[in-house]
Amino acid sequence: MVIVLKKDISIEEKLNLANFLGENNFKTNEVNGEEKTIIAAVGKLKIDPREVELQPGVESVIPISKPYKMASREFQPQNSVIEIPNNKKQIIRVGGQRIISIAGPCAVENREQMMSIAKEIANSGACMLRGGAYKPRTSPYSFQGLGEEGLILLKEAGDKYGLPVVTEVVASEYLQVMEDRGVDVYQVGARNMQNFELLKKLGKLNKPVILKRGLSATIEEWLMSAEYLLSSGTDKVILCERGIRTYEKATRNTLDLSAIPILRGLTHLPIIVDPSHAVGIRDKIPPMGLAAIASGADGIIVEVHNCPEKALSDGPQALLPQQFDKLMRDIEALAPVVGKSVIHIRNENNSVPTTVDATENKPNKIRCAFSGKQGAYAEQAIGRYFDSDAEALSVDSFRGVFQAVADGRAEYGMIPIENSLAGSIYDNYDNLSNFEDISIVGAIHLRIQHSLLGVKGATLDTIKRVYSHPQGHSQCVKLLSEHNDWEKIASSSTSTAAKFVADSKSVENAAIASSINSKYYDLEIIQEGIEDDPRDYTRFVVIAANHFIKENSYDSLVPNKASFMFCVKNETGALYNCLGVFQKKNLNLTRLESRPIAGQPWKYWFYADAEIPSSEQKSKEYIENILNELNGSAEQIRLLGVYSEANLSV
Numbered sequence: 001m002v003i004v005l006k007k008d009i010s011i012e013e014k015l016n017l018a019n020f021l022g023e024n025n026f027k028t029n030e031v032n033g034e035e036k037t038i039i040a041a042v043g044k045l046k047i048d049p050r051e052v053e054l055q056p057g058v059e060s061v062i063p064i065s066k067p068y069k070m071a072s073r074e075f076q077p078q079n080s081v082i083e084i085p086n087n088k089k090q091i092i093r094v095g096g097q098r099i100i101s102i103a104g105p106c107a108v109e110n111r112e113q114m115m116s117i118a119k120e121i122a123n124s125g126a127c128m129l130r131g132g133a134y135k136p137r138t139s140p141y142s143f144q145g146l147g148e149e150g151l152i153l154l155k156e157a158g159d160k161y162g163l164p165v166v167t168e169v170v171a172s173e174y175l176q177v178m179e180d181r182g183v184d185v186y187q188v189g190a191r192n193m194q195n196f197e198l199l200k201k202l203g204k205l206n207k208p209v210i211l212k213r214g215l216s217a218t219i220e221e222w223l224m225s226a227e228y229l230l231s232s233g234t235d236k237v238i239l240c241e242r243g244i245r246t247y248e249k250a251t252r253n254t255l256d257l258s259a260i261p262i263l264r265g266l267t268h269l270p271i272i273v274d275p276s277h278a279v280g281i282r283d284k285i286p287p288m289g290l291a292a293i294a295s296g297a298d299g300i301i302v303e304v305h306n307c308p309e310k311a312l313s314d315g316p317q318a319l320l321p322q323q324f325d326k327l328m329r330d331i332e333a334l335a336p337v338v339g340k341s342v343i344h345i346r347n348e349n350n351s352v353p354t355t356v357d358a359t360e361n362k363p364n365k366i367r368c369a370f371s372g373k374q375g376a377y378a379e380q381a382i383g384r385y386f387d388s389d390a391e392a393l394s395v396d397s398f399r400g401v402f403q404a405v406a407d408g409r410a411e412y413g414m415i416p417i418e419n420s421l422a423g424s425i426y427d428n429y430d431n432l433s434n435f436e437d438i439s440i441v442g443a444i445h446l447r448i449q450h451s452l453l454g455v456k457g458a459t460l461d462t463i464k465r466v467y468s469h470p471q472g473h474s475q476c477v478k479l480l481s482e483h484n485d486w487e488k489i490a491s492s493s494t495s496t497a498a499k500f501v502a503d504s505k506s507v508e509n510a511a512i513a514s515s516i517n518s519k520y521y522d523l524e525i526i527q528e529g530i531e532d533d534p535r536d537y538t539r540f541v542v543i544a545a546n547h548f549i550k551e552n553s554y555d556s557l558v559p560n561k562a563s564f565m566f567c568v569k570n571e572t573g574a575l576y577n578c579l580g581v582f583q584k585k586n587l588n589l590t591r592l593e594s595r596p597i598a599g600q601p602w603k604y605w606f607y608a609d610a611e612i613p614s615s616e617q618k619s620k621e622y623i624e625n626i627l628n629e630l631n632g633s634a635e636q637i638r639l640l641g642v643y644s645e646a647n648l649s650v
Helices: 011-023 049-053 111-124 148-160 172-180 196-203 219-232 259-266 275-279 282-294 321-338 377-386 398-407 426-434 470-474 477-481 494-504 516-521 546-551 574-584 619-630
Strands: 002-005 027-032 037-042 058-062 082-085 091-094 098-104 128-130 165-168 185-188 209-212 237-241 271-273 299-303 366-371 390-395 412-419 438-447 450-454 465-468 487-490 509-514 524-528 537-545 561-568 588-596 604-611 634-648
Touching: 011 027, 011 037, 027 219, 049 058, 091 098, 098 111, 098 321, 111 128, 111 148, 111 321, 128 148, 148 165, 148 172, 172 196, 185 196, 196 219, 209 219, 219 237, 219 259, 237 259, 259 271, 271 282, 275 282, 275 299, 282 299, 282 321, 299 321, 366 377, 366 398, 377 390, 377 412, 377 438, 377 494, 377 537, 390 398, 398 412, 398 426, 398 438, 398 537, 412 426, 412 438, 426 588, 426 604, 438 546, 450 494, 450 516, 465 470, 465 494, 470 477, 470 487, 470 509, 494 509, 494 516, 509 516, 537 546, 561 574, 561 619, 574 604, 574 619, 619 634
Parallel strands: 098 128, 098 299, 128 165, 165 185, 185 209, 209 237, 237 271, 271 299, 366 390, 366 412, 438 634, 465 487, 465 509
Antiparallel strands: 002 037, 002 058, 027 037, 082 091, 412 537, 438 537, 450 509, 450 524, 561 604, 561 634, 588 604
């Protein structure tokens, strides 16, 4: 059963409840959620549940009908997210809105092999390194693995490239040496799925465990095995579909992708897919990996080998590094379709390109990414916000800014969030929801002064096409309406538009952009001040990865702004009740936007900005207390940032 505790339960009441449950032969596990604290009580129900409900500090008791208790959605309605740290102080989260990829050879063979493969997969976007040190094989004469030496080589390669290591535990007697050698994630193979004694000992370690489905196991049997792990002490269980045995012989096994949506309804545990063991044929692995992501999997685990024809184990089902690289690129393209993003490992050794006028790299400077080319308004905002302390990193899109920050190629990112005339930049609201490891750390207002730019000889009469970001077009409607014959063509940024016009060398093309671009790209200013309203401002926010925020703080100003997002319950007056919390707490909301939640039809995120009263000395604590009270009316809440906002208008 699930016991929901009252918010004001005392320590004494909690201890008395634990003693009461223990006397009745219940094993318990406390789970602290965002909204509620619950106790999972597992055992034979020999007492009336109402007796439990009458205990001091208990709010309600929910019986669990499934044979698996702690793995069920009745136990935990929200999806679990399992956190796995690497040696670069980055937290890899399995579950939620991110897609993970685990890659590496079937077996650790030698140091050169592991270093080469680790480098290749890290560059392609893998976030964990797999490799077998102990290899139980069908034939006793096959390669059985390097044992402890293999663990050492695996860990060395993983640490070099910031990849937590995953390896299979085949027997309980190997647990101690695997602990000593720093294994980050333990994999239970299909043959051991129902090795309950092993599962019980492994669960006591409280380490992340990938539990593969048995060759002929039903979904319920699989979840019962997960229950052994959960009830033994760990709450970090990841399910892995790796194909089941059927009558079909065209592939090694039959990949049961239908298990993914079925599991979503039955369990809160993260789910990944192993297409390598499922199909066993190299060229069939990428399409099944993509299908797994499309089916809702939280990630994939695949075998990669730099020379599969010489592999000591499972060479035919190992991808070549270039095949894995293409697969990751395809997953990157697919991720937004399913409302997710791909997690990457930060690589401090990455060579970072700078803007086009940079003459030298200055590694002592922090890097701030922006979307567009040199001369973009975002680049100007970087200069204003950081003064001369930051080096601007140009990327191709808003999403690219977020990815650069998540990957560690840039410490900060500068993104536009709204314009005083054209309204919100919705792409970036969506990016904030998808990149859950990124927060807002600062903001500025920048005055936008548009000019019409063209090559030498271009005039209002020669122009036929006007390039700009859609926001640029929408901010200069008056001029464009006077020239209805001009074709309006969208660009990823105003500076990108300016560069394109310069490269085209055509008097028929013009760009709406900042006048500073005329200097960078040798363009003529055809007309200045073409924005519809001189009160044209864009609000930019500065973003950073959460792990970086904990260790660094650029902005020393007192926070005066907070941003957060929440989802309301599907009931009458839910939004009204949420807004009532802000009114009660006298919190001034300066902005409230709604965006649909990907994959959840007719459900919306509400994005809110709020002013923090100057009298509040503990700004973050003040906002967190308000959001805690909001829990009663909202389903999900995420604090995006508590920060200072500067108003730079010149």
